[in-house]
Each structure stands twice: as structure tokens, then as C-alpha cells.
Amino acid sequence: MQLIFEKSVPGRAGVMLPGADVPDALEIPADCLRAADAELCELSELDVVRHFTGLSRLNFGVDTGFYPLGSCTMKYNPKILERIARLEGFSDLHPFLPQLRHGGMLVQGALHIMHELERLLCEIFGMSAFTLHPMAGAHGELTGMMMVAAFHRDRGEKRTEVVIADEAHGTNPASAALAGYSVVAAPTDPDTGMLDADRLAGIVSPRTAAVMLTNPNTLGIFNSRIRDVVEIAHRNGALVYYDGANLNAVLGKFRPGDAGIDVMHVNLHKTFATPHGGGGPGAGPVGVRKDLEPFLPVSRVEKRHDNTYFLEYDFPKSIGYIAPFYGNFGVCLKAYAYILLLGAEGLVETSENAVLNANYLMSRLKNIFELPVKSACMHEFVLSARKQAENGVRALDIAKALIDEGFHPPTVYFPLIVKEALMIEPTETESKETLDAFASAMRRIADLAVTDPERLRQAPSTTPVSRPDEVKAVKDMNFRA
Amino acid sequence: MSYIATTPGQRAEMLRACGAKDVSDFFDVIPADVRAPPLAVPPARSEWEVEALLRRAGRRNYFHLLNFLGGGVYDHFIPAAVDAVAGRSEFYTAYTPYQPELSQGTLQAIYEYQTHICRLTGMDVANASLYDGGTALCEACQVALHATGRSRIVMDSGINPVYRTMVHTYTANLSIDFSEVPVSHGRSDRELLFSALNPETAAVIVQNPNFFGVVDRHDDIVSHCHERGILVIQSVYPIAMALLATPGETGVDIVTGEGQSLGIPLSFGGPYLGFMATRKSLVRRMPGRLVARTVDAAGRDAFVLSLQAREQHIRREKATSNICTNEALCALRAHAYLSLLGREGLKRVARLCHAKANYAKNRLDAIPGVSVKRSSPTFNEFTVQLPANATEVVGAMIERGVAAGLPLGRFYRGMDNYLLVAVTEKRSRYEIGMLAETLESTLCS
Structure with missing residues (x-):
């Protein structure tokens, strides 16, 4: 998408401001003033609203879909709070x-x-x-x-x-x-x-x-x-x-x-x-x-x-x-x-369901990916893609393939003590249907890791961009327009 | 109410899959002697009950006063479109954009925000945000201490006094030597400031406009410091930047500020927005997230988090800062605000604030016994000397619906009779008249 600055049209304004109802004098010495105006946009309110709406559509939030980003507790946030x-x-x-x-x-x-x-x-x-x-x-x-x-x-x-x-x-x-x-x-x-x-x-x-x-x-x-x-x-x-x-x-x-x-x-x-x-x-x-x-x-x-x-x-x-x-x-x-809203009982139910969801999802995935720590988990668990990595499919490739399946990936490469870590936290607000769909996607990806690893290394293919060049980003250091 | 989708039937099925009899099985790992007792938390309430309860609590606050309070946080106009775009839940229910393919919206918005901050301040690089103006200043001190390898910080009393105490708190365990010098006629006192410098000085902190609303140009301080290898940190008010000489023009090394004025509600102190911008040479010492523009494998424009090797999740105790969660949604609001106001609009807001503050100065100065400090130029905030204790006077004015300003006695010794008055574009001539009339009648009574 074009940068907002590239959409600017000289002479256009996004906010109507009244004139001064008091004398409009500038009582600041000239040497304290900036030499040239700040190069801000010149856009209508609609231009700006469309730009941001367009940006929002390039984003994925909890309201968009399942977001099992381990350690971040991406649960649903009730709208009444807003x-x-x-x-x-x-x-x-x-x-x-x-x-x-x-x-x-x-x-x-x-x-x-x-x-x-x-x-x-x-x-x-x-x-x-x-x-x-x-x-x-x-x-x-x-x-x-x-x-x-x-x-x-x-x-x-x-x-x-x-x-x-x-x-x-x-x-x-x-x-x-x-x-x-x-x-x-x-x-x-x-x-x-x-x-x-x-x-x-x-x-x-x-x-x-x-x-x-x-x-x-x-x-x-x-x-x-x-x-x-x-x-x-x-x-x-x-x-x-x-x-x-x-x-x-x-x-x-x-x-x-x-x-x-x-x-x-x-x-x-x-x-x-x-x-x-x-x-x-x-x-x-x-x-x-x-x-x-x-x-x-x-x-x-x-x-x-x-x-x-x-x-x-x-x-x-x-x-x-x-x-x-x-x-x-x-x-x-x-x-x-x-x-x-939750009250004492709701708080307890929250944790019970967060832990139930995590254990259920772990039970669905532990035969597909390596589970470094075998005991029951609490709200999240960590899988290792070490087996898949032997076939050239790394945790990052699995994360990217999940994007094509319509899910936000888990946290990857953390904690540092687990090789090829996939850290999954489903939270209590997700339904069994969602957890099952995620488990099925992980199964398909694990299968592809054996049959078609190259496809996973090319993922994602459904997004507006795919695997931005981070080395170029560090080299160019382009942090502003 | 607990926002849970699992039905009793599904729960039984899920437990079976886990090989558990009851959900309590999962909590058996918690030793009996540290099991929580039943929580003394009130029972669940309905959405409408909670809303009514908090609406009532809100009404007990004096949010409707005619507001002339500033001190770094101001009652500016917020276009409705800012709320509309920041209310898109694709933005506010996402987290830090670790997966660029699913976060181009947030990433591009941050890149554009960084651009906006750079253009406003005249600096090379801005980060994705910090918590607020005070912690941003503390982070800037860390940058300067590390970049110079020195251990002394010099600042003047024109710096927001709360920020100054925060800088002390943040460095309490780091053997940092401080010097605070008073201002003269409301401005940075060059002679005193320069005499406080020594070879161990890492940074000088100045503020523009300063806490008294006074506008200054700090070129001379910058060149004096740079000759001695000292960095200059400037804390700024972003609305004023539409008019004032930018830190970039003045040669400042690190700029920080409170971004609340850029479309963020007062909300009793937060969430706000700390911004930071530096010269390019300091970018690797920058705290917090940075978004860079790059391309993807297919050559398409793309945005990513960059220089992450500075950050805590990679460098741990050697990181430039411990910051992780920052104020991304507030930065998005600021970006939308600046986009809507635009080149002319932001200047207009700044001119309106300034003109109305000047009008207020004249009105207040005309009141017998009241004297406006006029020795230095100001932007939209100024100091008034009253014939009585400012806290008492302002307190009495509250009953007439006016929050007349911030009494300075709490922050500055010997200034018990001084009041800091802020005027924004939202205050009309009539309202400024009410301020003056209320002050005059309060002083007479």
C-alpha cells in the first residue's frame, strides 16, 4: 500500500478549524521559529479514514482469528471494556x-x-x-x-x-x-x-x-x-x-x-x-x-x-x-x-479453561511434534520442531505455513532453552472447534514437512507480503520516509 | 460471565482426550500448602450493571471543569476520525508485529508514525514509542550515559519537575552524578548551566517550551556541549513543534516528549505516548521497537521490526532497554491525528493555542494584584503571580467551575503564589473571560 505521505494533495485539509476569536498575533521571536513547515500530509478526512481502514485490513488480531502466541495471552477482550x-x-x-x-x-x-x-x-x-x-x-x-x-x-x-x-x-x-x-x-x-x-x-x-x-x-x-x-x-x-x-x-x-x-x-x-x-x-x-x-x-x-x-x-x-x-x-x-464482570467464579473458570484448552491442544499435537517436557502443562506448552528441522523444515517455516492456514503462528524460538521451539498458548476464550481446526492444520503441515518441505519453505503464499528481507532492512536502515 | 465457549459436553470430551477425570487434575501440581483459598471477590455482574456502576463512578469526577490545566498534558481537540480508525479491532486486538505477513497494517502505521515524528522534530530516526514523556526522558539519559561512557547529567529547573524526579528514581542504583541548575527569567541560564559541566558530563537536558511555557532556542547550548563531547537531550511539546525551531535544526542529539496532545484523551494520566527521536549515529543505542522498510522475496515493499539485536528478547541483560510492550495504539492515534490535521491544520492549532494564551495573559495581567511573567516569550502556557497562595485561590475557583491552572508551590520552593496557566485551541474568548472574571472576583472576596 502507498505511504500516506504519497497520497498527499497540496491544499487539502482533513479538519475544519475556526478562525481566532482573539487577536492572532505571533509573539515569538523569529529566531525561535522553525525555518520551514513540517512536511505533514494534506488529506481529507475520508482520505485518512480510507488509508487507515486499508492498513487495518492488512492486520490480524484476536478479532480476526486464533492467535496462540505463547506467553502473550491473546484472549478475547470483551467489547464493553472499550x-x-x-x-x-x-x-x-x-x-x-x-x-x-x-x-x-x-x-x-x-x-x-x-x-x-x-x-x-x-x-x-x-x-x-x-x-x-x-x-x-x-x-x-x-x-x-x-x-x-x-x-x-x-x-x-x-x-x-x-x-x-x-x-x-x-x-x-x-x-x-x-x-x-x-x-x-x-x-x-x-x-x-x-x-x-x-x-x-x-x-x-x-x-x-x-x-x-x-x-x-x-x-x-x-x-x-x-x-x-x-x-x-x-x-x-x-x-x-x-x-x-x-x-x-x-x-x-x-x-x-x-x-x-x-x-x-x-x-x-x-x-x-x-x-x-x-x-x-x-x-x-x-x-x-x-x-x-x-x-x-x-x-x-x-x-x-x-x-x-x-x-x-x-x-x-x-x-x-x-x-x-x-x-x-x-x-x-x-x-x-x-x-x-467475571466475579470470583469467573476468574477460576478462566484459569481452568485456559489450562484445559492448553492440555487438550497439547494432547492433539504431542504425537505430531516433539514434546520436550512430557508432563501436563498449565496455560501453554512448548513443542519442538527438531524432527522436522532434520528434514529442512524449521519452526519458522511451520509458523509461516500456519499463516496460510488462517492462523496466527505461535511464538517461535522461545524459550531459548528449547531447540526449534513452538510456544503455544490457546487461552480460555477459544472454542473446541477452533482448537481442532488448528490441530488439523498442524497435522497437515507436519505431513507436508515430509512430503513437500519446499512448499513450507515458500510459505506464506496468501499474504500481501512474504518473508520480508530482514538483512536488507538492517543494511538499509530505512526507518522513515 | 467468563467468555468461555466450551459446553459441558465438550469439556467432558476434552478431558477424556487429555486422560484427565476432572479439570482439577491439572492443578494437582500445586502443593496443598500453597493452594489459594476461595477468593473474596464479589460475584459476577451483568454488563449493564458494571457499566452503570462505572458510569456513576465517572460522574463523581470533576471532568467538566473549564480547563486551564497543563504541565505537559493538555486538553486539545481530538477529531472523531481518530477514535474511528483507532477503534478498528484489527489494530487494537493485535500484538507486537512479530509476524510481518500478518501485521503489515501495524508495521506500515508505525513506519509512518516514525516518519511523522522525524518530520515534526527535524530528527533522523524515531522509535515506535515509549510509555510516556517522563520515561522517554529517562531512556534518553540511558542512551547518553552509554554512548559517552560518562556518568554526569546536568539539567535545569525548566524541565518538568516530575520528569526530573523520575530521572533520579531511574538512576538511583547506577552511581550517576546530577546537577540541577535554576532558570533565570524562566529561561535556561547559560552561565550556570555551563559552569555545571565537567569532563564526566554525559548529557545536558533542556526542555522547549520549558515547564513555565517559555520558548527558547538552544543552539548555543548545543555548540558549547558538543565542543566538550556532551550530548544534548531536549524534551519537547509536539504541538509547539509546528511553529518552533526544531531540535534537528538546533543540533540536538536526542529528542523526547509526551505525545498525549496528539489525539490521546486525558484519561487521568494514561495511557499516553512517549516519543523519542535521535540522530542517525545513535540508532543502535535506541530503546524500543524500530520498524524498517524493506522488500520481500518477490520484490514487494514490506515493513519489518528491525535492529532487534538491541532488544531484550535477543540481548537480555545487554539490551539497550528492558522495554517490550510499548504504547503502539497511542502511536497509531498520534499518527492519525497528525494525518488529519496535516501541514496547515497543526500549524493552525499551534497558532490558536498561542494567540489565545496571549489573550489570556492580557486579561489576567489587567487584574489588580495579578502579574503575568513576561520577561521571556511563551507558547501556550505561562506563569502568573497572584497576591495570595495559588493553591487556595485555585481551590476556591473550582466551586465556580474553573480549573484555573497548576499551582507551582508544590514543585518550586518559594513559588507558593505562582500559577501555571495553559490555554488550548478549545478555549474560547468567552471562556478566557470567565477565567479572568472568576479570578478577579475570587481575589476580591
Whole structure:
């Protein structure tokens, strides 16, 4: 499709703007003005709407079809949430209103929702307090790591390392490094798919500030020795950070707080059904146990005895501001509405069906592709295309062939510890018919890997483009028109 | 309500296929001593009940005030077409475009967005988005620290005070040395700024227009810094960029800003849009996603995520940043906004903001005891000195339906009587009159 800039017609306008109802003087010195106008488009409203509608048709979302992208929890997002986020009582609310005198009283509706969502997250995950400020999962990890650092500093301890499972999301080590820590990898037992608690004991030391853990992990395996992991960390004076990327598996089944987890984040855009937006916005609230509360970022929402709410900034041990305001409030609002819609039972059903769907799909696929970890999975599972790769068909080829079958591919080549990984997360909102259709497509592809591998290497053939040249992209570095 | 399609009959069939008796079998791996108790979460509610409940909560907010609040976030007009195109669920129910064949829509939109940011700022390369203006500034500091291998950052008090505290938070564990120098007459004080530099200085941060709304041109700061190997980071207000000398023209190295003004609702602080643009030489240190234009095997134009070797999912602890999920949908809104407003429209919005702010200055300055700070030129936001505590005055004006501005006492010592007033294109002459009249009568009472 042509770039929008190529469609521009000089003299055309997309928005009618009134003239000035005040003197239209420009009182800025000439040397502070730009030399030439910005080269923006000149298009009508219809031109722009058609352009974007055209672009949208080149896209594939959960509303288009099955999107089993492992680790991303691409579940259906109820439409009512969109309507709620657009309510003018929230969408037109300026975040500096609380700075006016009695300002908290001007935003009681918003503060009530923030307070209630924090309370619900505490209940669902067994933590003592939550902050809604982090704007994505990785932002939550960084916030958590900064709190870990503040905690140790407050005790007069200088710890330098963070221990992270080798299967963890790349954001974990990146967040730990940003907070000033060096990263030590802890191995996963290849047979059980779990962090090897015995070997962990030899890695965690008095230098360890925290152990970062994802449970269930990126292989979709719940680590039943989580108590041991926590005990090993605590015995060494280290804290345990729980990456909540995979919480969709355990709602109402397991609460990190009950296992002694010190700090955690939850990706609202995964577990609580706020749409992923083509790569955001998300939200990554962070929860802590009691003795880490003083380190939470400011501001915090507090409730008075008369049931009114206010923002409190006076926490001398706080790590400070990690966001200018209160996080992605609009995303939090959707997640709150989702929890109200589902209720306690709905949350439990969500996880039960996410896990049932994953196990069912795994049972349909485990004889077609290699299953590196044999045990029952939680919300997702990882297959290996190693057998197919011997015949020259790699995980990427299988992913591309799935596109021709009408499906979004799973996550490929992650986790890094599985060769030719295909990481599949069906989520609870998909029907058996969809899972069956996907399994049949995977069967056809596995057959083709034997009979006609070349065809798979040429896939996809039904899309507007096929396998863009990434090497050329890096060489040309064409990032703008 | 749980949005699940599986019928009881299908569930039984699926369990059989898994060799399980009950769905609880799958959760046997969770040791009994860490099993969750029944959740104390209220029972399910219907869609209309939840909507009514939240509608009521929304009505308890004072969203309808006549708004002169700014401070980096502004009440600008949003064309309906922005909502319409961003409401296409092919965009908002997709995730990061890892599979380019199914994501050309998102990818081309990001490429066009990157182009828009570059053209607006005069820079070479823009990324696909960051969380917001504050975290974007923090990321820019990381770029500068790594690019120079130095450890000191110098900024002036014209930088958004919340952003300044965020920069401190983000570097608290990294042995970074800071210097903050005050502004003079609302502008960057060259002499003080330059005297704060030393050989360990990685970057100087400036803001244009700055937090007081003051417009400046930073060429002299840039050349002074570049002679010393220091990078200059500039935080900007994108609407003002339609008029002001661009960071590209001024020689700035890294530009960041809050993109909320570009078609994104106020939403009590987020989701917003952080943007970042740099000179080409810094592209490999850029945080976040970057979309490149290339071709496919058949020679067709195509767009892909590029230079991914910078990113956390490849480089892990050696990545340029930990960012993964960013604000793609907000970037799409900004792109649609800029496309609709276009060349003349964006300039018109900027001129309207500026003209109306000037009118407001004159009206407020005419009030006895009120003095508008006029020593430096401003864009659409300005500082007013009141004869009384600004928080008290503004609080009293709320009862008359006016949010008159942001009291500065909380952010600047000794400025308890100062108010920061922002005016956008949406405020009419009549409404500005109401601001002035309400302020005057409040001060008299």
C-alpha cells in the first residue's frame, strides 16, 4: 500500500478549524521559529479514514482469528471494556486535578476505582499492597528491582546479583541490569521443565539481591518446589520476585503471596483482558508483601474513615516517581471492569479453561511434534520442531505455513532453552472447534514437512507480503520516509 | 460471565482426550500448602450493571471543569476520525508485529508514525514509542550515559519537575552524578548551566517550551556541549513543534516528549505516548521497537521490526532497554491525528493555542494584584503571580467551575503564589473571560 505521505494533495485539509476569536498575533521571536513547515500530509478526512481502514485490513488480531502466541495471552477482550474506557467521566479527567486544593475530592470516582483494583489484586494474588503505576510488565519488573535495591540499601546491605531462570523472558535480565545488577542464570531441569532447586541452592549467595521466578514458567510448567525456591532465597537474605506474565493459569488456584513471594507484577493486558493494541498500551501493577510497602513508588491511594480517598506522597523510603501520574489509568479501568464482570467464579473458570484448552491442544499435537517436557502443562506448552528441522523444515517455516492456514503462528524460538521451539498458548476464550481446526492444520503441515518441505519453505503464499528481507532492512536502515 | 465457549459436553470430551477425570487434575501440581483459598471477590455482574456502576463512578469526577490545566498534558481537540480508525479491532486486538505477513497494517502505521515524528522534530530516526514523556526522558539519559561512557547529567529547573524526579528514581542504583541548575527569567541560564559541566558530563537536558511555557532556542547550548563531547537531550511539546525551531535544526542529539496532545484523551494520566527521536549515529543505542522498510522475496515493499539485536528478547541483560510492550495504539492515534490535521491544520492549532494564551495573559495581567511573567516569550502556557497562595485561590475557583491552572508551590520552593496557566485551541474568548472574571472576583472576596 502507498505511504500516506504519497497520497498527499497540496491544499487539502482533513479538519475544519475556526478562525481566532482573539487577536492572532505571533509573539515569538523569529529566531525561535522553525525555518520551514513540517512536511505533514494534506488529506481529507475520508482520505485518512480510507488509508487507515486499508492498513487495518492488512492486520490480524484476536478479532480476526486464533492467535496462540505463547506467553502473550491473546484472549478475547470483551467489547464493553472499550465503551467503559471512553466514558467522559474518565477520559476527560486531567491528571493534575488532585494538585488543586482538596483536589482529591475532584477525582473521587477515579481514586475509588484505583483503590478497589489494588485491593482486588491484593486478594487475588495474596499480596499486602499494590501500585498501579507501572505501565507494562517490564516496567513493573524494573519497579520491583528498584524496590529490591531500596530494601537492601535500607538495611545497609550492598548486594550485586540477581539470579534468573534461563528460560525467563528477556525482560527479566534486562530489567535487573537497568537497576544496576549483574545477572546470574539458573538452569532449568530439562526433564521436569522446572527451575532446578538443588542447583539453585548452589547459585544463590549473600551477593544475591533477588531471585526472579516465573511460575508457571515459559514452558507452561508449574514449579511445585516453589516453597523451596523461596526458602533458598530467604535463607541467603535475598528477595523473590515473581513475574506474573503467566497468571492466567492460576487465578483462584495459587496466590504468589501465600508461597512467600516478596515482590511481583501482573500484566493486566494479559490476564485481565485489556487489548494488546498492536504492542501496547499495557499495565504492569506491582504487588509487595508488608515489609516492602514503604518502598512503593509515590503517589499511593489511601482511604479515609469517611470512605473518601486521597493521594499520599509522604513516604520517606519510597523509591520515588516511576511514572508522572498514576500509571495507565485507562487500562486499569478496563481490568477493573473485567474483574467485576467475571466475579470470583469467573476468574477460576478462566484459569481452568485456559489450562484445559492448553492440555487438550497439547494432547492433539504431542504425537505430531516433539514434546520436550512430557508432563501436563498449565496455560501453554512448548513443542519442538527438531524432527522436522532434520528434514529442512524449521519452526519458522511451520509458523509461516500456519499463516496460510488462517492462523496466527505461535511464538517461535522461545524459550531459548528449547531447540526449534513452538510456544503455544490457546487461552480460555477459544472454542473446541477452533482448537481442532488448528490441530488439523498442524497435522497437515507436519505431513507436508515430509512430503513437500519446499512448499513450507515458500510459505506464506496468501499474504500481501512474504518473508520480508530482514538483512536488507538492517543494511538499509530505512526507518522513515 | 467468563467468555468461555466450551459446553459441558465438550469439556467432558476434552478431558477424556487429555486422560484427565476432572479439570482439577491439572492443578494437582500445586502443593496443598500453597493452594489459594476461595477468593473474596464479589460475584459476577451483568454488563449493564458494571457499566452503570462505572458510569456513576465517572460522574463523581470533576471532568467538566473549564480547563486551564497543563504541565505537559493538555486538553486539545481530538477529531472523531481518530477514535474511528483507532477503534478498528484489527489494530487494537493485535500484538507486537512479530509476524510481518500478518501485521503489515501495524508495521506500515508505525513506519509512518516514525516518519511523522522525524518530520515534526527535524530528527533522523524515531522509535515506535515509549510509555510516556517522563520515561522517554529517562531512556534518553540511558542512551547518553552509554554512548559517552560518562556518568554526569546536568539539567535545569525548566524541565518538568516530575520528569526530573523520575530521572533520579531511574538512576538511583547506577552511581550517576546530577546537577540541577535554576532558570533565570524562566529561561535556561547559560552561565550556570555551563559552569555545571565537567569532563564526566554525559548529557545536558533542556526542555522547549520549558515547564513555565517559555520558548527558547538552544543552539548555543548545543555548540558549547558538543565542543566538550556532551550530548544534548531536549524534551519537547509536539504541538509547539509546528511553529518552533526544531531540535534537528538546533543540533540536538536526542529528542523526547509526551505525545498525549496528539489525539490521546486525558484519561487521568494514561495511557499516553512517549516519543523519542535521535540522530542517525545513535540508532543502535535506541530503546524500543524500530520498524524498517524493506522488500520481500518477490520484490514487494514490506515493513519489518528491525535492529532487534538491541532488544531484550535477543540481548537480555545487554539490551539497550528492558522495554517490550510499548504504547503502539497511542502511536497509531498520534499518527492519525497528525494525518488529519496535516501541514496547515497543526500549524493552525499551534497558532490558536498561542494567540489565545496571549489573550489570556492580557486579561489576567489587567487584574489588580495579578502579574503575568513576561520577561521571556511563551507558547501556550505561562506563569502568573497572584497576591495570595495559588493553591487556595485555585481551590476556591473550582466551586465556580474553573480549573484555573497548576499551582507551582508544590514543585518550586518559594513559588507558593505562582500559577501555571495553559490555554488550548478549545478555549474560547468567552471562556478566557470567565477565567479572568472568576479570578478577579475570587481575589476580591
